Amino acid sequence: MMQDTSRLAIHTITTKPWPIEEAIDRYAQAGVKGISVWRDALDDRNAAKIGERIRSAGLSIVATVRGGFFPALSEGERQARIDDNKAFIHLSAELGSPLLVIVPGAHPGQSLAESRLQIRKGIEAILKEAETSGVRLAIEPLHPMYSDTRSAIVTLEQANDLCRELEHPLLGVAIDVYHLWWDPNLPREIERSGNGNKIFAFHVCDWKSPTTDFLNDRGLMGEGCIDIPGIRREVEKNGFSGFIEVEIFSTRYWSMDQQEFLGKIVEAYQKHV
């Protein structure tokens, strides 16, 4: 029996060609129940009104995406990033998003150790804002192939360690199968996240074999070699019962008819998640 779509959410970036208003309507018509909103989707919009529109369509706002990117070579730039994250927390609250996904960041001009320190300081610097706004923060470890410019946090172990160090009820992790499927320690670390009630988000797509682009060649679930149902069982065994978010960057899919692509997403979710 195929599962229903009551826990299916989609990231606006997945259907990038659609303006958010169209994404909202189309997702709702297709039986999708949640939406995660990328910041660019809010450009030139009133976030509060977009939030109302999402809720009126019967969709839940799962998260805003993506804050973070704390490492930078100069103190001034690092402060600018922190300020920008605070602004995004406010925007998230206006929209009505309960969660902001944090992509940690990295800079090839400095050591990973230095970037990691700056990430910790950056998160510390915005926790107060998160409290005031009531927005939770999810640290998303990225795949190690993004260690140069996108994330010095590349394993769930590191994200868990950071959560332990900063110990804050509003700070947890986002588990994305694309970034973490290769990790032999993943089951152990999912259990650790679960024990701390830190699994704030669960993202799915697939790793195509071969993958031809570092960024924009992600696959639909079932199209690649990730054991998505297996990882889903692990996160659910460890207490996660939230939305399952489909986040796909794909030049190929962005170039096709988005309504047809949406149909494929729903089908892939029902069969391969």
Place this chain on the structure above:
Amino acid sequence: MMQDTSRLAIHTITTKPWPIEEAIDRYAQAGVKGISVWRDALDDRNAAKIGERIRSAGLSIVATVRGGFFPALSEGERQARIDDNKAFIHLSAELGSPLLVIVPGAHPGQSLAESRLQIRKGIEAILKEAETSGVRLAIEPLHPMYSDTRSAIVTLEQANDLCRELEHPLLGVAIDVYHLWWDPNLPREIERSGNGNKIFAFHVCDWKSPTTDFLNDRGLMGEGCIDIPGIRREVEKNGFSGFIEVEIFSTRYWSMDQQEFLGKIVEAYQKHV
């Protein structure tokens, strides 16, 4: 002061356009002291004679590259891979190579756990041959971006664990900075490798930012963001004093004059390793 080239070795694949005879002569003229021989470089040659030629030129044979690739969907294919590895061990002995680098392998049509099991069984199945031939085997963990088809072993921790499980004096690890630089547990695991006297090989190149191809866009040392001297310090602190092998796959460098490229390799080795 720039270091001398007494510990510099190059993989034949690095200067792929050169037949091995030319590579031997050019490396020797440039002051390179070691060569690691890829299997394709021996095509249609008598390995024993190539071995003599290498030694006559004053070069040491550091390793043959690359065995492994044990996972496969059928029992017959897995046996064929094992047989092929045994043949390569013999060929290595004929050449006079003391070490065979093992790229573990993976198959997108089965789970990583299954591939890992097949890797262990494959290595077990060739250890006797390694003993008889006196050729050591170095398990090389590859970057997690190769988890689909090239290696289900993607961290030094896994390679160390496998060495502990199989516990054989001829079995150790190859540490390649390109594959492992991102790993927050790398210093700890280099120490573990060193404690068991398991650091059999050390490979260098660099991670360009951006990197545009999954396979053939590796950088010359100093051209990217890997802390090569830092990792070198770790492996030497933990007992490694062997050759430092330059292994670069690069469409860009292969298309340039190889003598000019060789000059760049020597310079990069002296300045950035």
